[in-house]
Amino acid sequence: MPVAFQWTASLATGVPDVDDQHKEIFRRANVLFEACVRGKSAEEVRPLLEYLQSYIREHFTAEEAQHDAARYPGRVSHRVLHRTMAAHLAELTLVLEEAGAGANLVRLTNRLVVGWLVNHIMREDRAFAEYLRSRPTP
Ligand SMILES: [Fe+2]
Ligand SMILES: [Fe+2]
Numbered sequence: 001m002p003v004a005f006q007w008t009a010s011l012a013t014g015v016p017d018v019d020d021q022h023k024e025i026f027r028r029a030n031v032l033f034e035a036c037v038r039g040k041s042a043e044e045v046r047p048l049l050e051y052l053q054s055y056i057r058e059h060f061t062a063e064e065a066q067h068d069a070a071r072y073p074g075r076v077s078h079r080v081l082h083r084t085m086a087a088h089l090a091e092l093t094l095v096l097e098e099a100g101a102g103a104n105l106v107r108l109t110n111r112l113v114v115g116w117l118v119n120h121i122m123r124e125d126r127a128f129a130e131y132l133r134s135r136p137t138p
Helices: 016-037 042-069 075-099 103-134
Strands: none
Touching: 016 042, 016 103, 042 075, 042 103, 075 103
16 A cells, blocks of 8 residues: 655745645654554554644644735635645544544545645645745835
């Protein structure tokens, strides 16, 4: 089961804090995937899932603070996307509790973190970075 996911330069937004946080999300996701593949129990995997979920929530809060500070015109719609992702992230806890730390958890986490998040970085986080670069310096 291929689970390791590498942050690559193709995901760079050019905003250093944001890029560092994205790298950390993928690092934490890989720790979780590895534990699942090694057959760790739900009790052992639960803190790793929480570690990933809490970091992603912190990342969203940090990005939204940057959007507000920069008066980013797309900040409300970007925030809605974060909220939707956060709700799906929270559902992973139910998957773990009901189905254990098996293939289902890996598949759904992979779909969220690698699928949804990569897409979000490429479109939405990059759009904000572009806005930062293009606006006149105050
Ligand atoms: Fe982001
Ligand atoms: Fe974002």
